Amino acid sequence: MNATDPIRRSTDIHRLLDEAFAGVEVTPETQDLKEEIRDNLLFRVAELEASGIEPSDAARRAIAELGDIRALVDGDSPAETPAAARTESAASAALRNRVRPKPGFVVRTVVLSIVAAAALALLVLGLFDLLSTSTAVLVTLSAVFGVALGVVTADALRQETSASHPLPTGRAVGFGASTGVLLAGLAFTAVVIARLDLAWIILGALLVVAAIGVLSYLGATQTNRHKPWMVEQQRSMRTGNRFEEDPASAARFGIYTAAIWTVAFVVAIVLGFTVGWLWAPVALIAGFVVMLITLARMLFGADAKSKG
Template sequence: MTIQNDTVGGYGTHVHRLLDEAFAGIEMTQDRQDLKEEMRANLVARVAELEATGVGPQAAARQAIEELGDVRDILDGTGREPDGAAPDWTARRVRPDPVFLVRAVLLSALAAAGLVVLVLAATLLDVPLGGQVAAVVAVTLAAGAVTADALRQETTGNHPMPTGRALGYGLGTVLALAGLGAGWLYLSQRDLPWLVGGALTVVASVALFTYLGATQTNRHKEWVVRMQASHAQAGDRFTKDPAAAARFGLYVVTTWLLVLAAFVLLTLTVGWAWSWLAVVAGFVAMALMIARMLFSPRP
């Protein structure tokens, strides 16, 4: 792809102009225009990364465009059909699923109705306990179903998530919201079992999300993988390995939830004089985790 050496108004060549030049001469359809806008967002993010490392704006824009490669290869695809012909990317464009949209709207309406009942119970109406529990169940199940259903949908950049894993994320959402709902019922009823059950449910949700996140496999489509591979030429460990960065975030959340639980336990048992040890242990664990993930040899 040829890049012209332009400057505009004294400023460096802008990535938007370079992207327009890359698409010059290509017959544009709505699908290709959508893809161009996705590329634009990725390029802007890449330019920001390069500028953060000290690269000038003009050089950063040029490097991002060069890493992208020839957009015609992306539009036409890189694989081959059984007859050897190059596939047209637009033929594989993901179309919105009307049935999914209808399901999402109906489930969202159910969740909204449950939230309205809970808000009315907390402000204006004396809603029976059974009605409050039913509202919590409606919110949690609807949110979990929408989560799992959404992850099962193919997107432009990602293949659909396997059904079992999507259901796992849906279950994690159900557990998290059920725990929060149990905490809300405890505040309204002052019944200790609600608090205990809610805490255990939230911990189970955190454990499930941690497992799912740490074992997540790549679902990116080929053109996205190619762009990520070009980005991996620079940057630190987390920049080169987004999955490692995601795992680190999950580990951080899990570590500090355990620290919080240990802090409360020590405070209630041996007193404030010892509870700070849980925080110290958390910082030590964080330091060791960062050192291991950033500097340990890769397999």
């Protein structure tokens, strides 16, 4: 594929999509739908080109696969048979099954994100003494930062998406609480380094390690949330990963992750009290690198290849 192909692909899609939407009333909703279709069409054209189809032919085929544009705009596309579902393109399937975010969820996410951003900004200003803030206020800001983003995480996982069913309430709360504790623990650790007796860093480390352990467990035990159409698409495209095919590997990775981060935080604390706190982040960076190497070996190592 030469350098002009992406430009040609985009030009063809823009032209054909404008022709398909000719006569359709322009509203904010239809404009959003048009942009969503455009993104999916570009993805589908790239798929077709990769299979050897010329860019112009791929664009026309992708448009043809959409079917009746007015049916998509009206949201009443005909029911698909199982055979049709198996041959349906990823772009068309995503559009047919699209789920728009609920207004309440959007409002809650925006408000809580603003609260978290404000808490983080005030926390940073206080840590660098650019704002006169007591230590108690900084600790409170750390908690607010973690709680706000934890609630956003749990709320997001409880929402239905085009591809996935909502997560059960208990697990969503677990993910949200762990995320909140992790972020609050990291922020609290920064407060300890700047304002408190360094012995308090043990509490921050315990919070972070506990949160990572719970997140690892929840991730390793997570079952499929994808809707049937998405599962069918994954089967046809062979996009499964080893953790989905071998839950035992996912469980092992969760245990390895918890162990790696526990050791990393212990080493960071030891370095802080012996060599100096400027060296403590080295242990955390090393832990992150080791975790990535472990993940790569588990997904793409010899054992993974033998299972494939």
